[in-house]
Amino acid sequence: MAEEKDLQVQNAEKQEIELEDAERTRDRPAFVPRVDIVENDSEIVLVADMPGVGPDSVEVTLEQDRLTINGYVEPMQPEGYALAYAEYRVGDFTRSFTLSNKIDREKIEAVMDKGVLRLHLPKIGPSQVKISVRAG
Amino acid sequence: MLRRPFESTLSPWHEMNRLRREMNRLFDSTYSTRGAPAGYPAMNVWLSKDGAIATAELPGVDPDDIEISVVGDTLTVSGCRDPQDPEENESYHRRERSCGTFSRSFQLNFQVDPEGVEASFENGVLTIGLPRTDADKPKKIEVKTA
DSSP, X not given: OHHHHHOBOOOOOOEEOOOOSSXXXXXXXXXXXXXXXXXXXXXXXXXXXXXXXXXXXXEEEEETTEEEEEEOOOOOOOTXXXXXXXXXXXXXXXXXXXXXXXXXXXXXXXXXXXXXXXXXXXXXXXXXXXXXXXXX | OOOOOXXXXXXXXXXXXXXXXXXXXXXXXXXOGGGSOSSSSOEEXXXXXXXXXXXXXXXXXXXXXXXXXXXXXXXXXXXXXXXXXXXXXXXXXXXXXXXXXXXXXXXXXXXXXXXXOEEEEETTEEEEEEEBOGGGSOOOOOOOOO
8 A cells, every 4th residue: 555655664773771770680781662552442452572582581570560571682693703883782671561450460461473572451341340329 | 875894893983883872862862863773674784704694673574574685785675564553443552663664775895695695584683694705705815935
């Protein structure tokens, strides 16, 4: 379609995280993955770009209401080659989100494919609890 | 088109570029355009005496949508990243990932052997091996003693 072809991809830069309180134990730089958050009727889908991260190197942890995504990357070092020109650095990815309590935490699903992490956060269905009112 | 004097060790401008980016970041909230890579995707190039390896980060792109072409000493990577338009009942809270078409050309300082070009795509990282043509490999020149 002509409209899609005109759309150019911009923003190739990676944003490095600001080190605040705790330092990271790995000596690799850490970057903030770009994320799309889409909400539909039944769930919230979080899509994060983490190139170079395989399905075994992803950690998704949930602590109280804080969801943290961590992706670990092994930097490539081809034998016998020296880096001549670099436009991007290779490093781990980390980002945290605060979840609302509309999310059903037991049913969170994560899928990792081609360097893109998809998190499905189903919303808690409308649980109608009818509260009877007593006259008193 | 990009032409830099490739050396066997890290280019002396690498550290300066990195310093410049850090300084730009201090003054701007976003990167200034001078520090940004020349286009999408950002690429790294590794060199050896046998050839080069170019890597690019293309998460979420289908390998069938990537086109790599090598003409002489120029490498061109182009393709398209699927825009995932929201459905009717969906709404975006955040949209940071960009999508659409991209194209990037690199001019190396040696002729590339098109038969030996290999490309692999793993976990969203595209790796392209670019061997030098035999005619272009650095030759050892014997010094004859008279």
